[in-house]
Amino acid sequence: MFMLLKVALRSLLNRKATAILTVLSIMVSGFVIFGVEHIRQEAKSSFSRTVSGTDLIVGARTGQLNLLLYSVFRIGNATNNISWQSYQDLAARSDVAWTIPLSLGDSHRGYRVLGTSQDYYEHFRFGRQQALELAEGSSEMGVFGAVLGAEVANKLSYEVGDPIVLSHGTGKVSFSNHTDKPFEVIGILQPTGTPVDQTVHVSLDGIEAIHIDWQNGVKMPGPGISAEQVVERDLTPEAITAFMVGLKSKIATFRFQREVNEYRQEPLLAILPGVALSELWQMMGALENILMVISGLVLVASLLGMSTMLLASMRERQRELAVIRAVGAHPSFVFLLIELEALMLTAAGIAGAIAALWLTLISAQDLFSERYGLFIDLDFMSARVLIIIGIMFAATAVLALIPGLSAYRASLNQGLVVKT
Known part of the structure; x- marks a missing residue:
């Protein structure tokens, strides 16, 4: 040999x-x-790790993939919203560790705007349980602060301190701009390789503030309410698009999912992100x-x-x-x-x-x-x-x-x- x-x-x-x-x-x-x-x-x-560490995603009753696409990938639109009261009732349950409210429907120069709370920066995970990190600035959004995803800041050449104007709707070109209530870039996130990079993040208060003198998607006639006046008002939202849920025990996942799907106050749907992502990958x-x-x-x-x-x-x-x-x-x-x-x-x-x-x-x-x-x-x-x-x-x-x-x-x- x-x-x-x-x-x-x-x-x-x-x-x-x-x-x-x-x-x-x-x-x-x-x-x-x-x-x-x-x-x-x-x-x-x-x-499958585009979103990790989230046990359930809850939204209005629709298809499983549709809920996943608009809540995680910012693709498409919700069929309906969730009332703020229902969100609070579900978030207050004893087996819920944390929730992240999501409010969609606006955009900025073709990029989706996400209204959320500070819990987003604390609990949202991607990849191998990686947390969001700031490249510069702060995540304390207040009413008119905006935190940009890495791609948004890079492609539009924004820096901390720059003003931005949000637009009503999700089209790349919009004629319904919230010019009377501009936002200020207060932070820019590190790249994640996920839809977070293509998102403009603002507070739920900010979403409510720019729509306070709008009705049915149309600005009401008249001088409107100024940015200085609106911050003094109650900006509690009436509804949100969806919310993410982290439970104290994984054992409670299916029980909580069943209770959401059978929720009597309004038709809701709870999905397991991993299962929905696997179904999407098979397609x-x-x-x-x-x-x-x-x-x-x-x-x-x-x-x-x-x-x-x-x-x-x-x-x-x-x-x-x-x-x-x-x-x-x-x-x-x-x-x-x-x-x-x-x-x-x-x-x-x-x-x-x-x-x-x-x-x-x-x-x-x-x-x-x-x-x-x-x-x-x-x-x-x-x-x-x-x-x-x-x-x-x-x-x-x-x-x-x-x-x-x-x-x-x-x-x-x-x-x-x-x-x-």
Whole structure:
């Protein structure tokens, strides 16, 4: 076996230019397929961690995905609101540890505005139970303070102290602006890679203040109430869009969910964020499968290229193989030599792909986290990756049968005859 390995290594070194190109081809395909598989798994995990640590999300009765989309991803709109009285009744229950009220419906230059309380900054978690952190400024919103997500501040070039005007509705362009009650940027959040980055955060009091002289989505005629006057009024909201719930005990989750779904004062729906996120991810399964098919095709192309290279080299190596046979090597030795060469090329390509992917993940980990919300683990050697490596070796052994059998059948006399 040692002799076979030594001969195979020397044979590859004699054709190092071709061998290096083949290894690079396998390395690229391995890098792609390992990378896609790992990022697919991590993306699924990060997607499910867009909101973490929240036991339930409660909103007006609608579809589970619709409630998830507008409360977490700021996509779409609520079918109805929750009365402030119902929110207080549910939040005051003995098994509730904390709640985060959410009020949606306004925007700023295409970015959604979220009205909430200080509990948002204390209890909201994303990723691996990560808390929101300020890049600069403060989160004490008051009535007319706004805390910007990282993308909002970056794309619109805002700094702490800048004034902003909110718009009624969620369109990118709005003709119903709350120009009489501007807000001031008091803080900018660190990037999270979640919808938080695309959100303008204000207080519930602020949402109520800008709508105090509006009715049914239309500003009432007249001079209106000034910003100075409105802060002296009772700004308790009449309704909110939804709220997040953290319970004192996980055991109480399903009981609390059932009680909310059977709430008699108004029709409400409570969902488990993890379950809803899994359902949403399953709807994206087609894209996931396409990525795997593309990766598989890249791998097949590289292995076929290796098989073609070995087969094409048979004519050049005919005399070399014949000499090996002439010194007493059995035909099976030649066959195993070709197989071993192919497996060595694949092993080198896989090792290179693993090293390249590991280095890439180290260098791009922060980039993935901040820009795309993907919290990539450096350990990508999962059971699925090991299965893929096994498939690569098996496919190599099968494809190497063609040049291996060609060498096996080569005639000793034909190899030694000098052609003129």
